[in-house]
Amino acid sequence: MIVAAFGESPDDAIEHQVSIEPMPPPALGAPDDVVVAVKSASVGWVDLLMSSGQYQHMASPPYTPGLEYAGVVAHKGPAATARFEIGDEVLVDPLLAGPRSLGAYQRAGGWASYAVVPSEALLRVPRGMSLDAACNLLGNYETAYHCLVARGRVRPGETVLIHGASGATGLAAVEIAKLLGARVLATGRSPEKLAHVRAHGADHVLCTREEDGGVASLRDRVKALTDGRGVDVVYDGVGGEISAESLRCTAFGARYLIVGWAATPLVARGRGQRGAPQANTLPTNLIMMKGLDVLGCPTAISTAHDPSLRPPRLAQVLAWADEGKLSPHVSRTFPLDEIKAAMWAKWRGEITGGAVVHP
Ligand SMILES: NC(=O)c1ccc[n+]([C@@H]2O[C@H](COP(=O)([O-])OP(=O)(O)OC[C@H]3O[C@@H](n4cnc5c(N)ncnc54)[C@H](OP(=O)(O)O)[C@@H]3O)[C@@H](O)[C@H]2O)c1
Numbered sequence: 001m002i003v004a005a006f007g008e009s010p011d012d013a014i015e016h017q018v019s020i021e022p023m024p025p026p027a028l029g030a031p032d033d034v035v036v037a038v039k040s041a042s043v044g045w046v047d048l049l050m051s052s053g054q055y056q057h058m059a060s061p062p063y064t065p066g067l068e069y070a071g072v073v074a075h076k077g078p079a080a081t082a083r084f085e086i087g088d089e090v091l092v093d094p095l096l097a098g099p100r101s102l103g104a105y106q107r108a109g110g111w112a113s114y115a116v117v118p119s120e121a122l123l124r125v126p127r128g129m130s131l132d133a134a135c136n137l138l139g140n141y142e143t144a145y146h147c148l149v150a151r152g153r154v155r156p157g158e159t160v161l162i163h164g165a166s167g168a169t170g171l172a173a174v175e176i177a178k179l180l181g182a183r184v185l186a187t188g189r190s191p192e193k194l195a196h197v198r199a200h201g202a203d204h205v206l207c208t209r210e211e212d213g214g215v216a217s218l219r220d221r222v223k224a225l226t227d228g229r230g231v232d233v234v235y236d237g238v239g240g241e242i243s244a245e246s247l248r249c250t251a252f253g254a255r256y257l258i259v260g261w262a263a264t265p266l267v268a269r270g271r272g273q274r275g276a277p278q279a280n281t282l283p284t285n286l287i288m289m290k291g292l293d294v295l296g297c298p299t300a301i302s303t304a305h306d307p308s309l310r311p312p313r314l315a316q317v318l319a320w321a322d323e324g325k326l327s328p329h330v331s332r333t334f335p336l337d338e339i340k341a342a343m344w345a346k347w348r349g350e351i352t353g354g355a356v357v358h359p
Pocket residue numbers: 044045046139143163164165166167168169170187188189190193194237238258259260261262263264297298299300346349351353
């Protein structure tokens with residue numbers, strides 16, 4: 001599957017720029033390259049934004065999307081790793097291969113039958129984890145870990161308010177906050193999706209549909225659940241009106257984690273141009289008077305600036321996964337020839353947790 005050129009928006013990219021193209025099997029480039037036969041690839045929010053160049057990092061079209069994928073080793077170069085043999089199941093590190101990587105492998109994502117990766121990008125699939133779940137592990141849980149641990153420094157007994165909790169990163173944040181010993185309040189707009197959030201460990205779910213009180217009632221509901229005190233940490237992957245309201249839900253001195261803006265995704269112009277007017281704003285008076293720490297939490301960018309962030313984060317996420325403490329939720333799967341339907345489903349918010357495409 002190819003993005004021929006960046007769209008004006010993800011909608012435009014889905015309609016006009018993506019297509020399935022027959023290709024020859026990929027050739028090994030370097031002696032330590034490995035060809036992976038892709039079995040499961042996630043359909044992520046970032047894949048959508050990247051297709052119009054509205055994500056902060058851009059692969060160069062034409063490229064194959066699919067930041068995260070898992071499969072089996074199909075072919076190895078003469079200097080390839082001995083850690084894996086032909087036929088072994090592997091997970092591919094999205095920071096070292098595919099559209100979110102920085103080097104020579106970024107044109108080859110997982111929405112394809114085969115992908116070429118350097119040996120160093122291969123990871124073992126966590127014990128007992130399906131390939132559908134595995135391809136929804138790293139981006140989501142590493143993001144949640146970076147936000148809650150490296151930036152938010154969440155401590156046992158603290159209360160964390162998680163927005164976008166039914167999403168891929170949001171559900172991961174619910175699970176990790178609970179592993180850290182926090183109490184979790186989670187928001188969303190759909191009772192059906194929030195039932196899954198509850199099942200993944202949230203202590204309280206707060207529906208922000210109008211008929212349930214909307215975003216405007218959030219402060220009163222959160223205060224009622226925290227003895228009038230407010231929360232210690234906000235994990236905000238949604239942006240827009242819920243952000244300003246969330247400042248009113250905090251305890252004095254709380255940490256406010258800016259994770260993303262699913263409600264206002266088009267903060268850059270389409271076709272890879274920069275500078276759109278829809279950027280979110282936060283009221284400085286509330287930040288000041290409540291002594292808040294507002295923390296930007298870009299996982300991949302922070303890691304590029306400080307590579308020492310990655311090893312402990314990756315090790316902890318993989319260890320938790322091996323211990324069966326993480327369960328990436330996949331609500332829908334699609335064959336590759338229904339990739340447009342998969343992209344639309346993700347873009348229109350019809351997915352709880354992750355979606356997966358099977359080449
Ligand atoms: N900081 C980082 O390093 C990092 C890494 C990955 C992703 N992100 C960002 O984090 C955000 C969430 O990513 P994700 O992969 O979790 O996305 P996702 O799976 O699509 O989830 C987003 C969630 O936001 C909620 N939402 C609330 N209002 C919305 C609106 N108006 N439009 C769409 N969704 C709305 C939806 O839940 P309900 O339908 O239940 O309301 C949805 O489940 C994105 O902005 C993404 O770019 C940041």
